Amino acid sequence: MKYTLIAWMRDKPGVLSRVAGMMRRRNFNIDSLQVGHSEAPGISRMTFVVDGNDRMVDQVIQQLRKLVDVTQVENISEQPIVAREMAMVRVATNADTRAEIVQIVNIYRGEIVDVALDSMIVQIVGSEDRVASLVDLLDNFGILEMVRTGPVAMARGRLERSRRRGTAVWRAQADGRDAVSTERFKTGGV
């Protein structure tokens, strides 16, 4: 079964390698991993899709929580979620097929973002299977190049509790301010 996990972590060099290293060392299988900024400065948000069973996913979560730079981990597999991924596909075209491809892309509410004489770039944002299904169709015309981001996800509905995902020092560091002076200010030192 596939599980979707979200982890928040310090945005600093080496954190991605710590997470990836732990996953490799513990022999966990990652289907996809996407990382980017979160709403909190200094804190990155990572979306994982892992393949396994309940026990394995529990271990993934516990081992992630043990990493000092990881501030929070959530398993949203059981919740109603919005999960989207983006793909860009360079598909081969000619005078005969161009119109048909445009039609298909429109049905999928994708966009043509670049056109050349012999190819075009199709962009689609959607759930994983919607993207997969368009990619399948486009494959019939010849895919020259493709990139898929892997899904990012959020739970639906109201946010239950407020979360503290970083410290004043980390936020200051992320904003490029001198962390030590911020800390000094906070503790009332000289």
Next chain:
Amino acid sequence: MSKRNGKAAKAAPEIPVRMKGAQMIWEAMVREGVRVVYGHPGGAILPAYDALSPYEAEGKLHHVLVRHEQCAAHMADGWARATGEVGVCVATSGPGATNLVTGLATAQMDSVPVVAITGQVPTKLLGTDAFQESDVVGVSAPVCKHNYLVTDVNELPLILKEAFYIAREGRPGVVLVDICKDVQNAEGTFRYDFEIELPGFEPWPNVDLECVRKAAVLINQAERPLVLSGHGVQLARMGHELLALVEKAEIPVVTTLLGTGNIPESHPLSLGMGGMHGEAYANQAVQSCDVLIAVGMRFDDRITGRLDKFAKQAKVIHFELDRAEVGKNIVPDVPVIGDLAETLPALLPLIEERRHQPWLQQLKEWKGETAQTDILNYEVDELIPPYVIRQLWFATHNAPGGPPIIVTDVGQHQMWECQYFTHDHVGQLLTSGGLGTMGFALPAAIGAQMAYPDRLVWAVAGDGGFQMTLQELAVIKQEHNLPVKVAIINNGFLGMVRQWQQFFYDKRYTGTPVWSPDFVQLAAAYQIPALAVTRPDEVGPALEKAIATPGPFLIDFRVKEEVNVYPMVAPGAAVDQLIRRPKPAVMQEYSGVQPSW
């Protein structure tokens, strides 16, 4: 130290002082109560060594020069195991740091608090494959609780404070701080009154008292309860509470390798060590109990044997601090997550006074079948290792200055030590359990001896493992004749590997015979008094002489070569499927248990 998650107790504000990064390292250590650091200098750590000299001159810190960086980590490890404080080791960049790794992995696997400081090439040379550059943070990350690369001198004080905090709090572990040479040379502002805020670090999970109540109900209902206790009891200093608990409800106790001495082994409720080389009755007890109370242990494969055949009749209660260990190997019926210092005292008043005579009677019968007593006291005409270990116990257990500390290497002698030495005190046995690092004994014994100068410390090693780190004999001399006693169980083989080859590879002894130097002459070269022992009647007098001689002493016990450790659970077999100890203790043909591979 406070037990609030992610926050250390707030210190009084202090006035910042300007100093070099190099000095900050030692200033932080003095604040953390460090007294001894083990290390080896080199180019990238030279500024730090230069800044160390005033601290040495004032007697605030003492630096021990090791002969190999691996042993710096082992010594810090031995110090930390003996005292419960954070041990500190120092190395230079590149080879110095990579040499540390084995020692750090050893400490991390056994949850020992160690902080390692390594020099790194200057910031502007990072990533250029500079001389003696290695990616130390990358190399050490998998064997560390956390690690840091410091490229800004102003971050150094906070990082050092966090390093000690993370190493010490919760389940202890290793933290490495890699400091660029230009950071050591740069001047910055030092203060140490930070409030540590690490939202991602939860060392002390909140205890769910409902789980404690559920555990108490199970324990009170049990007819055949059993405690399986591990290193966590020692780390939480909960030996007395555990003893009170098992005495109140009359529950027998099996320990893991690192849990030896959690309750006195001469106590009637102690069944000794379980697992691969545990006594048959201890493993039988695990397989037959109806409630298994695992306390501060992690169900290592050496204790469980084949997982799907482990303690099948039992409801399992798991008292553990580290959430990730709960359900990793065995899924407990009742998990009790939290500090044992909170959960055990909460459990004790909920436990009814019970007697379990039929169960204990049953255990006694099993014990009778496989008793080790015939080997403990029987007359031997050949020098066999169990006899040596038993004599070591006779000679040392009443030593003045407190219970002796035995530091073992890894292999057959390690298992014999567990079986034939009666550990009546917590922390008497220091050994590399998780990683199983050969060469651990001598350096770790040096660390333990420096922590307790007045206690009797014995390093017990095989001829194979001793030769991995014997260069540290020089440290014994350089540190003013440290009174470490060394016993070499010299059987001319890598004994444990040979035993596996005998059992599972048709006695093809590939790569296991060991040629050794004359250890007595070797000791003489290091100006350490030594004796060779070849006959059983020489063992007692030799041990007495070693103990009576001030300073170090080395005994080379030239024991019978092909002696096996019994009982033995074949790897991958269920723990009650074991190769039993033959009577009398002569070689026994392999009993037919197939390994799992």
